Amino acid sequence: MFLNYLNSLPATVAQGIMWGLMAIGVYITYRILDIADLTVDGSLVTGAAVCATLMVNGWHVAPAILMAVLAGMLAGLLTGVFHTGMGIPPILAGILTQLILWSINLKIMGKANMPLLARNHFLLASGLYIPRTLLTLVLVAAAVIALLYWLFGTEVGCSIRATGCNLQMSRAQGINTSLTKILGLMMSNGIVALAGAFLAQYKGAADINMGRGAIVIGLAAVIIGEAVMSRISRNFAVKLLSVVVGGVIYFFVYQTIIFLGLDTDLLKMLSALLVAVFLAIPYWKKTYFSHPKKKPLADVAEEALEEVPHA
Amino acid sequence: MLELVNVSKTFLAGTVNEKKVLKSVNLHLKPGDFVTVIGGNGAGKSTTLNAVAGVFPVDEGNILIDGMDVTHLSEHRRAAYIGRVFQDPMMGTAANMEIYENLAIAARRGKHRGLRWSSTAKEREYYRELLATLGLGLEERPNAKVGLLSGGQRQALTLLMATLRQPKVLLLDEHTAALDPKTAAKVLEITEDIINRSSLTALMVTHNMKDAIAHGNRLIMMHDGKIIYDVEGEEKKALTVEMLIAKFAQSSGEEFANDRALLS
Numbered sequence: 001m002f003l004n005y006l007n008s009l010p011a012t013v014a015q016g017i018m019w020g021l022m023a024i025g026v027y028i029t030y031r032i033l034d035i036a037d038l039t040v041d042g043s044l045v046t047g048a049a050v051c052a053t054l055m056v057n058g059w060h061v062a063p064a065i066l067m068a069v070l071a072g073m074l075a076g077l078l079t080g081v082f083h084t085g086m087g088i089p090p091i092l093a094g095i096l097t098q099l100i101l102w103s104i105n106l107k108i109m110g111k112a113n114m115p116l117l118a119r120n121h122f123l124l125a126s127g128l129y130i131p132r133t134l135l136t137l138v139l140v141a142a143a144v145i146a147l148l149y150w151l152f153g154t155e156v157g158c159s160i161r162a163t164g165c166n167l168q169m170s171r172a173q174g175i176n177t178s179l180t181k182i183l184g185l186m187m188s189n190g191i192v193a194l195a196g197a198f199l200a201q202y203k204g205a206a207d208i209n210m211g212r213g214a215i216v217i218g219l220a221a222v223i224i225g226e227a228v229m230s231r232i233s234r235n236f237a238v239k240l241l242s243v244v245v246g247g248v249i250y251f252f253v254y255q256t257i258i259f260l261g262l263d264t265d266l267l268k269m270l271s272a273l274l275v276a277v278f279l280a281i282p283y284w285k286k287t288y289f290s291h292p293k294k295k296p297l298a299d300v301a302e303e304a305l306e307e308v309p310h311a
Numbered sequence: 312m313l314e315l316v317n318v319s320k321t322f323l324a325g326t327v328n329e330k331k332v333l334k335s336v337n338l339h340l341k342p343g344d345f346v347t348v349i350g351g352n353g354a355g356k357s358t359t360l361n362a363v364a365g366v367f368p369v370d371e372g373n374i375l376i377d378g379m380d381v382t383h384l385s386e387h388r389r390a391a392y393i394g395r396v397f398q399d400p401m402m403g404t405a406a407n408m409e410i411y412e413n414l415a416i417a418a419r420r421g422k423h424r425g426l427r428w429s430s431t432a433k434e435r436e437y438y439r440e441l442l443a444t445l446g447l448g449l450e451e452r453p454n455a456k457v458g459l460l461s462g463g464q465r466q467a468l469t470l471l472m473a474t475l476r477q478p479k480v481l482l483l484d485e486h487t488a489a490l491d492p493k494t495a496a497k498v499l500e501i502t503e504d505i506i507n508r509s510s511l512t513a514l515m516v517t518h519n520m521k522d523a524i525a526h527g528n529r530l531i532m533m534h535d536g537k538i539i540y541d542v543e544g545e546e547k548k549a550l551t552v553e554m555l556i557a558k559f560a561q562s563s564g565e566e567f568a569n570d571r572a573l574l575s
Binding site: 151155156158162168174 | 387401404408419420421427
């Protein structure tokens with residue numbers, strides 16, 4: 001039994017990297033743009049559906065993945081237009097797109113589950129050959145991190161970061177904040193769809209339900225990664241890497257809980273509660289644990305004097 | 312350089328809280344004019360600046376910058392011609408980004424932003440020199456996150472950012488009001504210095520009557536959405552705080568209703 005658990009670890013890492021990749025997409029919206037984008041539950045499936053459907057129809061894996069990414073970016077575009085062009089709050093905009101994608105994903109696949117089997121297709125990731133899959137996933141994650149590191153250092157990337165940090169300042173500095181929000185949402189959902197395309201190959205199918213709760217797993221990976229690695233370095237590439245590491249740790253815990261015999265029906269609830277507690281920590285710190293700093297009396301007197309009007 | 316023609320704005324129109332904040336405001340700034348703006352609470356000072364900046368569309372009238380009608384230009388497009396510093400020191404800079412990165416963003420105000428790296432080594436050298444002119448030691452730590460700076464340092468940096476690309480109009484909205492007196496004086500000194508060096512056209516809202524008299528070549532007083540007093544040159548230089556308060560009572564028929572201004 002324990003041996004089984006040990007044997008399953010490489011597969012756990014592979015799953016963790018794929019979901020960590022998806023979490024990088026969540027990081028872009030949640031941390032950089034300061035938007036909680038719920039599109040991801042749908043765009044993950046869109047990526048999987050597009051990749052699987054195209055491959056079943058004879059496409060090679062590489063162009064199929066590329067199309068999956070483009071489809072994800074279109075989903076991000078839709079959410080962005082709902083938000084910036086129609087004034088819908090971002091959370092609601094994401095929910096609307098998510099629901100639209102449910103129908104679209106069914107239409108893409110023509111059914112709720114599209115098998116994608118390794119014996120029929122050349123796949124880049126599969127549970128059947130873990131070592132090669134692991135190597136591929138590590139390379140893909142490294143490439144995505146390198147690409148984002150460069151992109152967010154460019155003029156456009158900086159304006160996207162500024163938009164998430166300070167909207168007024170961005171507009172005052174001539175940044176079209178509607179455009180930067182849309183670009184950020186497109187990048188995010190493109191990466192989420194990329195993760196979806198790999199997940200479909202790995203699991204041997206694209207499934208209409210595979211994205212349920214993706215946003216929560218993504219947030220958990222972001223939060224866990226920050227908790228573990230934020231002290232090591234503040235470098236942007238390290239932050240992105242920590243998100244992937246967060247994903248791996250999440251699935252390691254997940255596997256362990258299964259091994260310990262916990263009812264797997266409860267896993268989604270536990271993930272959500274974990275995220276809720278982590279999100280609450282900054283709030284609790286501010287509300288219950290912050291005491292005004294005690295200043296030496298001399299400083300207080302000096303400040304009081306400065307406040308007296310200089311008549 | 313800046314022209315407001317019959318500009319009107321009503322907030323919450325059609326509700327019980329309807330407020331006519333600007334009533335047919337006319338204002339013409341010549342190139343190089345440094346105008347200080349005073350007035351009581353709710354007089355329309357900040358609203359005037361925000362109307363120029365394009366934060367909201369105006370109900371009536373036109374706004375021209377250097378002869379060009381910008382009335383219907385969006386806020387970010389208009390930013391190409393306008394430098395802005397806000398009352399809240401947090402508002403003018405991106406806290407999570409480095410000093411260099413903030414300056415790099417300001418250096419591209421009104422320019423196309425593409426896939427080039429955000430700043431070149433040569434540009435960063437130039438930013439360092441500019442930072443040194445502030446005399447605040449910021450040039451020693453250009454990679455520091457702006458969130459770590461004090462309010463005064465952030466306002467000084469915002470001033471630098473607002474003028475890094477020469478604006479046709481510089482809008483200062485009570486930009487020293489949130490600072491302690493010593494820092495406020497320093498930031499005001501830097502403001503005066505930057506405006507003089509590049510002969511900028513500027514509108515500066517202040518609640519401090521002494522500052523309003525001491526700085527700029529022209530002073531306007533606003534009350535109830537209108538400009539009630541406009542003075543420049545020698546006549547402005549001769550003003551005193553008492554004269555301004557008397558002028559206010561005479562023009563508006565009311566007591567000057569801004570206790571902050573009276574105390575200053």
